[in-house]
Amino acid sequence: MESKRRRVVRSEGRQMIASVYHFLKTEYEFTVNFKEPNCDISHLRNIAKRTAEATGVSERTVQRILKEERDLPSTSSRFLSPMRNRRKRESKVHIDGLTADVVRSTIQEFYIVLKKIPTLAKLRSDLNEKLGFNGCLTTLRTLLRKLGFMWRKTDNNRKVLVERHDIQILRLQYLKKITEYRSQGRPIVYTDESYVLATQDRKNIRFIVVHAGTYSGFIDNACLIYKANLATGDNNSNMSFENYVNWLNNKLLPNLPDRSVIVLDTASYHNARAEKLPTTASKKSEMQQWLTAKGIQFDSNMRKVEIYDIIKKHKSNFIAYKIDNYIKSKGFEVLRLPPYHPELNAFENIWGVLKNFVALRDGEQNMNDSDTEKLIHEGIDKITSEIWHNTCNSIIKKEAEYMKYFDTEFEFITNLQDDSNDETDTEDDSNYDSS
Structure with missing residues (x-):
């Protein structure tokens, strides 16, 4: 028997159902008081049932709406749509630098060492030994997709999981640079x-830390610490393009060595475009003006769809970011990490050391904001140049391992065996752009 999908009744509908109930209740009470003798009105007695029949919902829904109405602060209060204020469920798959590193290195071992194409089952078994991964195959597929892998059908109609071509290219370009x-x-x-x-008054308070470092250690006077607006959530939501530029101007750039190369990740505020590029929603005249300004030939008699096809072929050559241009104007170079590769950023390890230090000391005493900032600074001071040396050497070794992959005849492929019900993605050869 096919199960019915639960119907969501929004605020206006809930108000209407409550109004219908009260109308029928008033009607019943009036009829009771003025009915003729021997007149049977028992069929009017079940007001909730009549309301359900009149509005097309279940009696249980009617009762739930009436209870919600009774719980409203006042008679003038309005119903709220269900789930509107519900927090989005967090993903069960969390990817940090260690996870990404181990997953990719495990896949590499299959190709470079064992000369085999891994199956999901074998990959899950190895990850269980190395990471304690105990997720199901579906969770593993989700993890791989978040690391830049995608589904593709082979000539024999079997499905395999391959690393996206654009991710491979961006990684190779980064490693060469x-x-x-x-x-x-x-x-x-x-x-x-x-x-x-940090724990304050039994509440978790989030402090944002912005910093920079090299093989020799932290950049002097580049640290920025401030209290986040929210106790939970992504730290990126507390940083903006303007705030980041202020940090660059006041903290980082004045203290950088000459000829420095600044490594950036793909945070949203790093991706503010220097120029708005045409999209399919752009007017035909705007597309023509853009092509003319860039010196790209086109036929003025072309239709809009043909003009945009030309734009797509050249668009990637004109992607530029405000942050990159600003940093370059100050005499420094920018190098962007390939997407889904947090393990290539030294701070993945550095932050872990800092957070462990704070976690061990946090809660020893009643701390205020100033105490917490001092504790964070103390933790930063404990991260020595030797820790930075070891971290950067480990990254250099990892970069060399990734380069070995490009010397093989394989691409990262995971055999899905007979899992024919997997979700299928189409391959996208366009350049990665998270903005």
């Missing part, structure tokens, strides 16, 4: 923003 910069002796400056949870 950072190797080139290191060979030139240019300082590689990692930057990142994270949060530290």
